[in-house]
Amino acid sequence: MNNVVILPILIPLLTGIILIFFNKYIKVQRWISFCSTLITVLVAGYLVQTVFTDGIQTLQLGSWKAPFGIVLVADMLAAILVLTASIIVFTCLIYSFRNIGKARESYYYYAAVQFLTVGVLGAFLTGDIFNLFVFFEVMLMSSYVLIVIGGTKIQLRESIKYILVNVISSALFVIAVAYLYAVTGTVNIADLSAKISEIGQPGITTVISILFLIVFGLKGAIFPLFFWLPGSYHAPPIPITALFGALLTKVGVYAIIRTFTIIFYHDTGFTHTLIGILAGFTILVGVIGAVAHWDVKKIIIYNILTAVGVILIGVATLTPTSLAGSIYYLVHDMMIKAALFLLVGAMVVITGTSNLRKMGGLITHHPYLGWMFFIAAISLAGIPPFSGFIGKLLIVQGGLQAEHYVLVGAILLSSLLVLYSVMRIFINGFWGEAKLKKEEEKGTTNGLLFPITLLVAISVTLGIGAEWFYPYIDQAAKGLADPTIYIQAVLKE
Amino acid sequence: MEVLISIVIGILFAAATYLMLSKSLIRIIIGTGLLSHGAHLLILTMGGLKQGSAPVLVKGTEQYVDPLPQALILTAIVISFGVTAFFLVLAYRAYQELGTDNMDLLKGSDNDE
Numbered sequence: 001m002n003n004v005v006i007l008p009i010l011i012p013l014l015t016g017i018i019l020i021f022f023n024k025y026i027k028v029q030r031w032i033s034f035c036s037t038l039i040t041v042l043v044a045g046y047l048v049q050t051v052f053t054d055g056i057q058t059l060q061l062g063s064w065k066a067p068f069g070i071v072l073v074a075d076m077l078a079a080i081l082v083l084t085a086s087i088i089v090f091t092c093l094i095y096s097f098r099n100i101g102k103a104r105e106s107y108y109y110y111a112a113v114q115f116l117t118v119g120v121l122g123a124f125l126t127g128d129i130f131n132l133f134v135f136f137e138v139m140l141m142s143s144y145v146l147i148v149i150g151g152t153k154i155q156l157r158e159s160i161k162y163i164l165v166n167v168i169s170s171a172l173f174v175i176a177v178a179y180l181y182a183v184t185g186t187v188n189i190a191d192l193s194a195k196i197s198e199i200g201q202p203g204i205t206t207v208i209s210i211l212f213l214i215v216f217g218l219k220g221a222i223f224p225l226f227f228w229l230p231g232s233y234h235a236p237p238i239p240i241t242a243l244f245g246a247l248l249t250k251v252g253v254y255a256i257i258r259t260f261t262i263i264f265y266h267d268t269g270f271t272h273t274l275i276g277i278l279a280g281f282t283i284l285v286g287v288i289g290a291v292a293h294w295d296v297k298k299i300i301i302y303n304i305l306t307a308v309g310v311i312l313i314g315v316a317t318l319t320p321t322s323l324a325g326s327i328y329y330l331v332h333d334m335m336i337k338a339a340l341f342l343l344v345g346a347m348v349v350i351t352g353t354s355n356l357r358k359m360g361g362l363i364t365h366h367p368y369l370g371w372m373f374f375i376a377a378i379s380l381a382g383i384p385p386f387s388g389f390i391g392k393l394l395i396v397q398g399g400l401q402a403e404h405y406v407l408v409g410a411i412l413l414s415s416l417l418v419l420y421s422v423m424r425i426f427i428n429g430f431w432g433e434a435k436l437k438k439e440e441e442k443g444t445t446n447g448l449l450f451p452i453t454l455l456v457a458i459s460v461t462l463g464i465g466a467e468w469f470y471p472y473i474d475q476a477a478k479g480l481a482d483p484t485i486y487i488q489a490v491l492k493e
Numbered sequence: 494m495e496v497l498i499s500i501v502i503g504i505l506f507a508a509a510t511y512l513m514l515s516k517s518l519i520r521i522i523i524g525t526g527l528l529s530h531g532a533h534l535l536i537l538t539m540g541g542l543k544q545g546s547a548p549v550l551v552k553g554t555e556q557y558v559d560p561l562p563q564a565l566i567l568t569a570i571v572i573s574f575g576v577t578a579f580f581l582v583l584a585y586r587a588y589q590e591l592g593t594d595n596m597d598l599l600k601g602s603d604n605d606e
């Protein structure tokens with residue numbers, strides 16, 4: 001029992017409610033949301049440290065014993081992701097102060113961001129599968145508002161598709177929970193795992209696990225279910241795209257990691273092979289899209305798919321090494337995707353277009369932005385001193401141990417193409433002849449550089465200080481590799 | 494009884510899928526309504542349809558029906574209410590701004606604003 005577990009959900013929730021009353025006072029809104037997200041980051045940091053020293057923290061809401069009430073569980077994986085997500089919300093929020101515009105700000109933009117945070121952090125912390133559904137809906141409902149806020153034509157058009165896909169996947173989630181309840185008679189994740197162990201994962205649970213893979217795959221954009229993502233993420237303004245790209249798909253990936261390491265891990269021959277194959281194709285689609293497009297936002301959007309594929313290969317391999325790699329890569333990718341979206345956002349602010357062919361020579365007037373983009377780009381591809389390297393290294397190592405040579409080859413080849421796709425932005429956008437004189441620029445980067453610097457600095461620290469972070473990642477991976485730790489922490493006594 | 498309800502739910506899902514693959518936006522929204530209807534009936538059925546009194550504590554009753562699926566359905570119903578209301582308003586707004594409810598005409602290239 002530890003009340004600190006609920007604080008990352010409670011703080012943004014209360015802030016969101018308070019912000020509703022101040023929609024006309026933009027300064028007040030900014031200060032309140034700045035303070036509350038900063039506090040959330042600090043609380044999340046404290047939570048990580050507590051879990052690291054004292055083991056898994058659980059909170060039984062209303063003091064009802066575990067399988068009967070809702071339980072919040074902060075194991076190492078959840079705590080790390082809560083910290084990462086709250087840092088990303090904090091930086092995207094600072095970026096929004098400069099970038100989002102008064103019209104959106106006075107129509108509950110900051111409240112919607114806070115509710116999105118509630119949904120994401122709640123989804124990481126919950127220990128109950130139906131409660132996970134509810135937090136998914138909290139997150140999705142806020143994302144519907146954020147994707148359409150402002151009401152431009154492209155946003156209206158794309159949000160219709162986004163909402164339709166998510167309504168269908170939510171209905172499938174409800175159906176999957178109903179089937180699982182019929183088989184096991186419980187909705188608590190730890191209890192589900194124990195019950196499925198008792199009946200030894202018969203065929204029907206494998207079918208349900210694939211249904212869950214489809215549901216979370218729709219949220220996390222894996223291979224045949226990614227079709228909605230490029231259009232939808234292209235529509236909203238950049239800080240919102242950065243939040244979506246860094247958080248929403250990763251919640252789907254987290255849910256896949258959770259269900260396939262704690263609930264459905266008895267019959268890995270079929271399910272995990274399937275995840276491996278789908279992950280391979282996801283990488284393929286991601287790199288093809290990233291190489292094909294000349295739109296800076298689109299290139300980064302397709303790189304989301306590649307990253308999701310790489311993380312899932314670590315899950316499919318299911319060795320402690322590759323799981324550690326997946327977690328490391330997940331944290332790295334959330335940070336670096338947010339940073340890259342904010343960086344291309346700054347480029348769009350300067351040039352007034354997202355078409356790469358119309359940019360050029362930005363480095364003459366914006367050397368700092370340029371070199372930060374360079375660092376973020378090589379970090380994304382996984383060049384040694386930076387954070388992308390260690391995650392991929394561990395996944396490749398795990399893959400070689402488990403003899404998944406094709407998947408390992410796909411990861412290595414994809415790194416090359418990812419590097420090519422982001423370097424093309426750097427070479428075409430920053431090098432060459434300057435197409436815009438200083439006076440002709442469409443906007444300034446004042447205030448946009450600080451949040452980007454913060455994210456890039458964290459990502460560089462993650463790479464250079466890997467020794468220091470690794471014990472945390474290792475503890476999270478151990479928790480995933482041995483589900484009994486989780487089950488015992490939740491169902492003690 | 495469960496078999497009969499399962500067949501009905503199957504028909505609902507089939508109708509929902511058919512409607513959601515059509516061109517008109519309003520038919521798609523009707524499809525999502527049928528889909529969530531089917532999903533809610535499915536939770537009720539999967540919880541079991543045994544005989545028993547309503548889950549309200551009354552003296553002298555031996556057997557109650559399972560209360561958990563009912564709570565889950567109630568949650569799912571209000572959530573899908575909220576989402577459907579939002580979707581309907583969005584469809585209305587899109588009809589005003591874009592002047593069509595034909596999904597084929599809502600394609601557009603990514604670059605036009």
